[in-house]
Amino acid sequence: MMTMTPVLQIRGLTRHYGGVQALTDADFSLAAGEHAAIVGDNGAGKSTFVRLITGVEQPGAGQIMLNGQPAHFASPLNAREQGIETVYQTLALAEDLDVPANIFLGREITRLNLGPLSVLNHQAMREQSAQMLATTGVRIQDMSETLRGMSGGQRQCVAIARAAGFAKKLIILDEPTAALGVQETARVEEIIRGLKARGVPLIIISHNLRQVFDLVDRIWVFRQGRIICSRLTRQTTPQEIVGLITGAIDPASLAAEEAVC
Numbered sequence: 001m002m003t004m005t006p007v008l009q010i011r012g013l014t015r016h017y018g019g020v021q022a023l024t025d026a027d028f029s030l031a032a033g034e035h036a037a038i039v040g041d042n043g044a045g046k047s048t049f050v051r052l053i054t055g056v057e058q059p060g061a062g063q064i065m066l067n068g069q070p071a072h073f074a075s076p077l078n079a080r081e082q083g084i085e086t087v088y089q090t091l092a093l094a095e096d097l098d099v100p101a102n103i104f105l106g107r108e109i110t111r112l113n114l115g116p117l118s119v120l121n122h123q124a125m126r127e128q129s130a131q132m133l134a135t136t137g138v139r140i141q142d143m144s145e146t147l148r149g150m151s152g153g154q155r156q157c158v159a160i161a162r163a164a165g166f167a168k169k170l171i172i173l174d175e176p177t178a179a180l181g182v183q184e185t186a187r188v189e190e191i192i193r194g195l196k197a198r199g200v201p202l203i204i205i206s207h208n209l210r211q212v213f214d215l216v217d218r219i220w221v222f223r224q225g226r227i228i229c230s231r232l233t234r235q236t237t238p239q240e241i242v243g244l245i246t247g248a249i250d251p252a253s254l255a256a257e258e259a260v261c
């Protein structure tokens with residue numbers, strides 16, 4: 001049988017903050033086109049994991065392989081350049097800029113490239129932003145409004161549209177719907193289904209098990225700074241996942257089945 005190279009393969013990823021062991025010896029893998037969820041209690045190490053695989057922070061130890069090649073992300077911008085788009089739990093958008101400026105933040109389109117004296121091509125950025133928002137189904141009435149006047153949900157939609165539009169290899173969403181209403185949550189879930197249809201691999205961190213079971217192929221359980229188990233969604237249940245998150249179920253007891261523990 002042919003085995004496909006994983007999009008992302010991680011071995012032994014480790015990070016501590018002073019005396020706090022935020023992540024220990026984490027192994028993880030994501031197949032081509034796969035959508036995976038990361039679940040676990042508050043403080044389990046989920047966001048730390050994301051920061052380490054997107055260049056926000058450097059791991060203390062461990063190896064990251066992207067499409068079979070050793071990868072190093074010197075900064076978030078560097079990770080973006082290598083095809084990984086991330087929406088962080090704490091949003092990184094500029095309140096005083098409008099939608100197109102936020103979407104093209106750090107990769108502005110220029111008419112004349114003269115370094116700091118470059119002339120920005122505002123029309124191209126407006127048109128492409130409108131297209132990106134349209135393909136993700138996000139509706140923003142006035143694109144020239146700054147983000148300051150938008151709700152948390154609208155801002156989140158801009159961030160997700162931006163990530164979905166630029167992601168070449170992988171998209172990572174850290175609790176994308178935690179602050180959203182019912183309709184906006186449904187909208188974000190539609191965007192995620194669209195990415196699945198387009199074959200864009202995705203990692204979503206979510207505390208919402210209904211959402212996780214609706215959306216992803218595989219669930220990775222984090223507990224106390226370790227990845228304790230991964231389960232194919234169709235081979236597990238919300239009860240089992242809750243048991244793994246809380247420690248009521250020992251992952252070793254599942255090892256006989258197809259779990260990767």
Ligand SMILES: Nc1ncnc2c1ncn2[C@@H]1O[C@H](COP(=O)(O)OP(=O)(O)OP(=O)(O)O)[C@@H](O)[C@H]1O
Nearest residue numbers: 017020021022040041042043044045046047048049
């Ligand atoms: N910059 C930091 N300095 C010190 N400790 C940190 C730092 N960032 C995270 N930690 C600690 O590392 C551990 C893991 O935190 P992390 O943010 O990864 O958890 P999480 O699983 O994302 O939780 P949540 O579900 O609440 O977002 C926690 O004990 C946290 O207090």
Ligand SMILES: [Mg+2]
Nearest residue numbers: 046047048089
């Ligand atoms: Mg977190």
